Amino acid sequence: MKNKKMIGFVVLGAMTGAVISLFDRGVRHECKDTLDRSKLVCQYYAKHPAELMNQCQKQLAWMADLSETALDLTVKSVNKVEDMLEKIEENV
Template sequence: MARSKLLVSIVVGATVGAALSMLDRTTREKTVATTKKMKETISYYAEHREELQEVIEQKVSTVKELVDNVTDNVNMITEKVDEFKELPSTIQGMIHDTKSAFAVPNEE
C-alpha cells in the first residue's frame, strides 16, 4: 500500500520556495534582521519573565474587555430585533384603533 506523498511534497515545496526566495538580497537582509530581533526579544523575556507575564496579562485583559463589549453589543442587537418583531403588531393595533375612532357608525 503506497503512502501519501502530499505532506512530503508540501515540505519539499516550501523548502525549495524558501531557498529560492533567499537568492534575493533584500529578502535575505530582512530575514536576518527579523531573526535577530526575534532572538533579542526571546532572550530579553527569558531573563525578564515577570515583565512577560505582565504583558500577557494585559493582552488577556484587553481581549476580555473586547469580548465583554461584543457580548453587550450582541445582546443590545438581540433586544432591538425583538422590539422590531413586536413592531408590526403594535402598528396594526394603532391602525385598528385609528380606524375605529374615525369610522362612521352604521345607522340602520
C-alpha cells in the first residue's frame, strides 16, 4: 500500500513539474518541435517498416557485440582474480 502511494506522489510531482515548465515559452516551443519531429519519424517508419527492422537489427547486433566484449572482459578479470588468490594461498 505504501509503495502505491509513493509511486502516485512521484507521478504527481513529475506532472506538476512538467506543467510548471510549460509556462516558459521556450520550453513550450522546444516541446512542440520535439513532438513534431517524433511524429514525422513515426510516420516515416509506418510507411517504411523494413527500414525500422533494419535499424533494429543493427542495434541488436551492436548490443550483442557489446555484451560479448563485456563478457570476455569479465571472464579475464575473474581469471586474474583466481590467479591472484592462488598465489596468495601458496604464500600462506
